[in-house]
Amino acid sequence: MSSNPESEPATVKLAPKAVVGRVCLYLRQLELLRSQGETTISSAKLGAPLLVKNAQVRKDLAYFGQFGHPGIGYRIDDLISALRHVLGVDHEWPLALVGFGNLGRALLGYRGFRSRGFKIVAIFDNDPAKVGRKVDRLTVEPLGSLCEVVRARQITLALLCVPAEVAQSVADMLVAAGVAGILNFAPAPLRLPDQVSLIGVDLGAQLENLAYKVEKSRDSVRRASQASSY
Amino acid sequence: MSSNPESEPATVKLAPKAVVGRVCLYLRQLELLRSQGETTISSAKLGAPLLVKNAQVRKDLAYFGQFGHPGIGYRIDDLISALRHVLGVDHEWPLALVGFGNLGRALLGYRGFRSRGFKIVAIFDNDPAKVGRKVDRLTVEPLGSLCEVVRARQITLALLCVPAEVAQSVADMLVAAGVAGILNFAPAPLRLPDQVSLIGVDLGAQLENLAYKVEKSRDSVRRASQASSY
């Protein structure tokens, strides 16, 4: 029985997805600025290269606390530390890579993960031709070992890059093994229990989005030239 | 000089990004339903597996026209054709793959692209060890040939998977060559002219988003158990 005075949900109010997405970008930009020797930055200058307005930068940051100094701006070192903590990237995350096809191999070599504390510590695949192969100090293991290995290595996050047809069943195995979050690259909608976090990365859908934008901007050019030929 | 009566912008009103994103998902779901032998579907049943409410499905579709039949629902065949046209995936799109590292190789083999009419027709890389290699009926070409090849093969879209440091300069080359859209996998914010469409896919940022969700849901569990132990 909960002792909450009102029937308040147990979930902490998550910052809106859009805010978190932008904060990731700010963090990257701040690291770039620091590498260039800057020590402080204003909301306007931080947002400009990302096409984000100064008021929005301040509001996004204010969501998580007071980090700025009126008249000065933000101290870059302090803000980086604070945002890393907020995003949960101030410590290492052990990852499982599930599905060792082309995409899996690419993710294994992706530098953007390592630099954020994400470390692949296990690779799984069911193809007998792949199981047992050694890559990067790791050995490809069969899905049968998934549950055991995930627990032993305290893996909390998984990169799911298996074919769409088996995505749901493999995701169910990951959930049963106790992972806390899944980054799904398979173009299939997954159903997971509420306590497991899920983000889908659908590359085909991204490309469709791009095609739509291009198609539309062509339409507008067409329309504009018609209009001007009256 | 424009003949527009008022100083209306020439750009056609784009459907909100969120709408287009969902429509891509509807299309995929519809194709799945068709493959299962269904012929009509209601907004409620179409949205359910995607966790989208019936009213939202109808509103999203209504953005592009009237496709439904009161009392019946939507005819799947007709709706698929209509949405393909709307999204611009009712014809083939020739693509350039720029940067042939791990990620580039994975994208080359990605089946989700081909099935949507996206066809990689050129591969570029500046590494002398890669230039000249033959893969999948294509030859890896140097960036120096980019402009010429893009024009000759009428390439409109590019997959940019080069290192972040050179992403902007390679993007500038693509723009100069006349591509209409870029799907950027490099973790760097790009500046492009307005008439070129851009979508960024930042895998590191996605994983950060996931880490944040996990971190937050842990907090809420922690808080809930504290609350219940009073």
Next chain:
DNA sequence: TAGATTGTTAATCGATTAACAATC
């Protein structure tokens, strides 16, 4: 002090949801 810049409030804008007459 004067200039710069914050955090926050109020105003605007846009997106989602509920409700319902119209239709098959």
Next chain:
DNA sequence: TAGATTGTTAATCGATTAACAATC
């Protein structure tokens, strides 16, 4: 006809922007 379901309107909800007192 009765039941199902649409497209659309009005109500709600949430996110962005502008403005400004407070602060260095």
